[in-house]
Amino acid sequence: MSIDNIVLLLAVLLGLVALLLAVHLSENRKDRAKKQQLNSYEKILDQVGAYIYVKDVKGRYVYGNQLTLDYFGVTLEQLKGTTDNYYFSPVVAEILQRNDRKVLSQQQKMSDDIFVDNNGLHKVFHEVKQPLFDEKGKLIGLIGISTEITDEFNLRSELEQLANSDPLTDLYNRRSYSVFSEHEFTKAKRISSPLSMMIIDIDLFKNVNDTFGHLVGDEVIKRVASICDKHIRETDILARIGGEEFAILLPDTDIESAFKLAERLRVAQQTHKAEDDDLPSITISIGVSSLQNNDNSFNDMFARADKALYLSKHVGRNSVNVA
Ligand SMILES: Nc1nc2c(ncn2[C@@H]2O[C@H](COP(=O)(O)OP(=O)(O)OP(=O)(O)O)[C@@H](O)[C@H]2O)c(=O)[nH]1
Incomplete structure (x- = not known):
């Protein structure tokens, strides 16, 4: 191999390394950008007045916004991997999990009103659940949004009672x-x-x-x-x-x-x-x-x-x- 060729090979290798480094660096930047983007999304979700959560295909929590974490009294790390059995009575947990199974098996959005007895306080939540898919279309879990509708529900019942x-x-x-x-x-x-x-x-x-x-x-x-x-x-x-x-x-x-x-x-x-x-x-x-x-x-x-x-x-x- 002539010197010229070696120099040429070195130049090509250096160029490749430089390219790899550049790609690697840009990957990191992309990751960081992605992370930053995720963080800011999470911050936005924390400010929404609704309980937002993500579960995997086995019904285990993967994510919960701040309202969800506060309601359960856990941190995000503590939430991960837990199921509704940790937070609700067996009856309510079964209803929630039945809805999860429906969303996951039928791969369709669904909504329901849930009655929860929270330390003697009756609360009513309206929940909407939707299946989640990865980029390849594979089912990876579900996302749920619940809002408390206790006041609206009581008012509706009162109006119905008045009408009847x-x-x-x-x-x-x-x-x-x-x-x-x-x-x-x-x-x-x-x-x-x-x-x-x-x-x-x-x-x-x-x-x-x-x-x-x-x-x-x-x-x-x-x-x-x-x-x-x-x-x-x-x-x-x-x-x-x-x-x-x-x-x-x-x-x-x-x-x-x-x-x-x-x-x-x-x-x-x-x-x-x-x-x-x-x-x-x-x-x-x-x-x-x-x-x-x-x-x-x-x-x-x-x-x-x-x-x-x-x-x-x-x-x-x-x-x-x-x-
Ligand atoms: N205090 C009160 N009176 C009512 C109410 N609703 C209807 N009335 C009165 O009931 C009375 C019914 O009178 P009528 O239909 O003439 O019959 P009646 O005097 O009971 O006579 P008969 O039915 O023939 O025995 C009327 O004076 C109505 O004003 C109510 O909510 N409160």
Whole structure:
């Protein structure tokens, strides 16, 4: 090999080393840049008001943002490799892990509301989980984002409760009564079980208002509701369906039993001792009906009970009729 060739080879090798060094250096810089980028992403995630976490395919935590770490009371190093069993009751952990398995097996995003009992405090979280894949498309775990929705959930429940109940008596309102009735009507027809109902109307209630005032009238309505409530079964549905009008749906009850209950209610309202609450005495009229073979909808039954109530009023009130 001539000197010229050796010099040339050396030059080429030096060039290669220089290139390798340059690549290596730039790799380090890239790594550092990547690390810096990751750090700043993590800092951003720490400021998000949501619990963000990453789990591997076995459901073990790989990452959790600061909110998650604070909630679990661990550092990131302590979090790594742990599972939900460390942080939640067995029931909640099972729900969370079932959701993880669903996301991982179906490789699809999912969301769920989770109820957690945290040292006696009931909290509700909305969680969204999504599968994670590497650059080659291989499943490597999942990412989850949970937000606490306890306040929103409680508000929603309260609004639902308000929409379904009567604020004066706390009984179901007419709307709820219709929903329950339709449901029970369909069920009773399907399994051929008896179903009865009654409509109760306070007699001459206008006189109560006119004589004692509207507030006393309200208290009387509440007392009527409470007396009815004491006489019915758990499965019966008592509702206030109008101003001084109530209805009771009686699943699994034939017409004779419904009539007997109506009589008991009528007597109970009439004999309620005035000294018990200083409120004026009242009487009630009742119309009773039962499911018949040719009924097409619950309205047919309701219309018969209404007709029977009209009869009770017509014969002088304080009575029970069946139609
Ligand atoms: N205090 C009070 N009164 C109500 C309420 N809703 C309806 N009413 C009153 O109930 C009365 C019902 O009167 P009517 O429909 O004439 O019937 P009634 O006086 O009970 O007579 P009969 O039904 O024929 O026995 C009216 O005076 C309404 O103002 C309520 O929430 N509170």
